[in-house]
Amino acid sequence: MPVFLDAQDADFEASFTALLGAKREDSPDVDAVVADIIADVRHRGDAAVIELTAKFDRLELTPETLRFSEEEIEAYCAQVTEADRAALELAAERVRAYHARQMPEDASWTDASGAMLGWRWTPVSAAGLYVPGGLASYPSSVLMNAIPAKVAGVERLAIVVPTPNGVANPLVLLAAKLAGVDEIYRIGGAQAVAALAYGTDTIAPVDKITGPGNAFVAAAKRRVFGKVGIDMIAGPSEILVIADKDNTPDWIALDLLSQAEHDESAQSILITDDADFGKAVAAAVDKRLETLERREIAGASWRDYGAVITVPDLETAAALSNRVAPEHLELCVADPDALSDKITHAGAIFLGQYTPEAIGDYVGGPNHVLPTARSARFSSGLSVMDFIKRTTLSKMTPEALKAIGPAAETLAISESLEAHGLSVRARLDALNS
Amino acid sequence: MPVFLDAQDADFEASFTALLGAKREDSPDVDAVVADIIADVRHRGDAAVIELTAKFDRLELTPETLRFSEEEIEAYCAQVTEADRAALELAAERVRAYHARQMPEDASWTDASGAMLGWRWTPVSAAGLYVPGGLASYPSSVLMNAIPAKVAGVERLAIVVPTPNGVANPLVLLAAKLAGVDEIYRIGGAQAVAALAYGTDTIAPVDKITGPGNAFVAAAKRRVFGKVGIDMIAGPSEILVIADKDNTPDWIALDLLSQAEHDESAQSILITDDADFGKAVAAAVDKRLETLERREIAGASWRDYGAVITVPDLETAAALSNRVAPEHLELCVADPDALSDKITHAGAIFLGQYTPEAIGDYVGGPNHVLPTARSARFSSGLSVMDFIKRTTLSKMTPEALKAIGPAAETLAISESLEAHGLSVRARLDALNS
The missing domain is CATH 3.40.50.1980 (Nitrogenase molybdenum iron protein domain)
Incomplete structure (x- = not known):
């Protein structure tokens, strides 16, 4: 049995915090x-x-x-x-x-001091x-x-x-x-x-x-x-589905199971504003688990880490989701775009009931290598950015150096880095003589 | 004494490889x-x-x-x-x-299948x-x-x-x-x-x-x-200066010392197409070391890790610099922009003789937190990107799901992930009925 929570229960905060903190993986020390x-x-x-x-x-x-x-x-x-x-x-x-x-894009501009600044990307x-x-x-x-x-x-x-x-x-x-x-x-x-x-x-x-x-x-x-x-060190997979009652329980059940079947340590969470819908999804999960090929794995994941959370409104659902910072987030609600705007931390968002997460695993286009274990709070999925790097560029004219060089010299002296200051001063003296 | 190398010497490759591989820092095991x-x-x-x-x-x-x-x-x-x-x-x-x-920028578009795709950045x-x-x-x-x-x-x-x-x-x-x-x-x-x-x-x-x-x-x-x-774990600082003979040796000497004075493990390398200019810079370094406040630190760095490399042409200088992938790179040559185009790995490039590296430490504008220890081969300096993360977005219409869903189902089956396939199939069946 997954855990059933209600955001309006008195002990919800403690239960939700425990869910967030659940350690799902013990890496052997190798x-x-x-x-x-x-x-x-x-x-x-x-x-x-x-x-x-x-x-x-x-x-x-x-x-x-x-x-x-x-x-x-x-x-x-x-x-x-x-x-x-x-x-x-x-x-x-x-x-x-x-x-x-x-x-x-690469960038390059000249600022008011006459300095050319910019950057260049290389693979x-x-x-x-x-x-x-x-x-x-x-x-x-x-x-x-x-x-x-x-x-x-x-x-x-x-x-x-x-x-x-x-x-x-x-x-x-x-x-x-x-x-x-x-x-x-x-x-x-x-x-x-x-x-x-x-x-x-x-x-x-x-x-x-x-x-x-x-x-x-x-x-x-x-x-x-x-x-x-x-790249990142990936942990077990996660999905969080926010769904209202106007969804087919079996579809949502399959979405939850599509993470659960990856790994006994995977985690699937449903947040809904309708307690009865939550129960219907849980029942549909149980039904699918009777026949699913990977039912042992998926069943263990759902039993140990699954959760069905009832909330009073979708605003609360978004706030809870942001605390989870899920790897995959499905928004199966009437206006998924509006709800998406309230999401601040998630690896990937799948909008609407016709976008099962599995689409993103294979053919959607976005990357399926995504931040796990709440790391969407501070990191992104794999992208082109992981294979390029930025070189910053700067080029001073004599005028630019005269304009901003003295401040560099002042700061170098304040940090007791004499050669830094002298490297600027020697040029300024030559320009001013 | 820093090491003096000539790219045309028979044993250059061995010496340069040794320079690249020099371990400059022993971190205590804490x-x-x-x-x-x-x-x-x-x-x-x-x-x-x-x-x-x-x-x-x-x-x-x-x-x-x-x-x-x-x-x-x-x-x-x-x-x-x-x-x-x-x-x-x-x-x-x-x-x-x-x-x-x-x-x-955030991005969002609709592709030929009718799928909405995109991404959004959040802090x-x-x-x-x-x-x-x-x-x-x-x-x-x-x-x-x-x-x-x-x-x-x-x-x-x-x-x-x-x-x-x-x-x-x-x-x-x-x-x-x-x-x-x-x-x-x-x-x-x-x-x-x-x-x-x-x-x-x-x-x-x-x-x-x-x-x-x-x-x-x-x-x-x-x-x-x-x-x-x-962020990255930074190592000791480095500078590589490519300079032709039309430079003031003392300026280049101060630029080399402005890294050397940071740390006994810092590294300063000059690459020049004029052996006499290289000697003049080394002499200027020695002269400045007589009076520099941090002469003990800077002197040790220059003695242990400094290098003056003579090359037949600037093309060779760029190729060697790319092997070093320096944190800071100064291009003090007649056409720094042309030479910059040949640089594939560097944290920051400072173009022309009026752009001492110290400008970049303080007032240039680009970040001074840059990849050390040859890591500019695969990483960038600190930037706004370090404090934001990307959430990918996708939204299928029924038509888009019909167009690309079957391929997702096929791949899910080939990977033995049945629930993934069923989550797509259940929707396709409903749409097709």
């Missing part, structure tokens, strides 16, 4: 193991990667077979059905079109994308990570994907091909992250690593951060 | 101490903060005196000279004007800024951190600044006031970071923490990352 693996790969390169792959993935590789050949990729892609290929192509096209709009040169193997090997995630990198102009994009026992997912390889990935390596775990960060004889190092992974991968990403850039 | 401090503050709140402040800063506080009162702030601000105040005001105004241009609600005490207590850093937050629309901006023995820096308090900071607490170290991240009875928690600090502060920021957002 840091020491990961540190050893990274050190080994830095020291022995390909040999370490090959040895660790034999050990963890039961796969014997050589430096020559670390990377998928063009022929292998083609052969795998040929296994994909026409329907799957068409769906993947539609998704790739829509994700590309959305992210193309994210490219920010990261080389990026690496981690793709999990096995069950959580999602072709959609390949598109969502790789396409923004390519739209940003990343010249070299490498994928690492473990293939336990040598088994690869044809859809993952096709997604990589559609996204324009340049290199695909059949390795995984902390050893793959280390190879991307530090390079080996076979694998050139990259500047940025993104993509989801297990506890070993997450720990490795944390460890190589600084040497390379990384 | 993680265990910091973990204890954070746990203590989470558990005992104000009492822990007060006790740790008495221990580390030799300052006895109560919950009532943790925060500077308005009267105290006014009294400190009144101690600032008119010249310092005017300089700080000019800096604040210029930094504000530059960062105001960084605010990105972080509450941010905390760490300001070091003692020698490295720079009012300019207060402006550089606080102004972007306020331009972004952060509603509540709190500063923590240790005041060892109760001594505060009037310029820091004035900078905070000019930047529109809302709360100032006289605490520091890991305990201040913990108080900002988790809150106490007196200090409400924030969503994002930025600002420089010592090893304890850096370790605390790493530890609270996830619970709150953090």
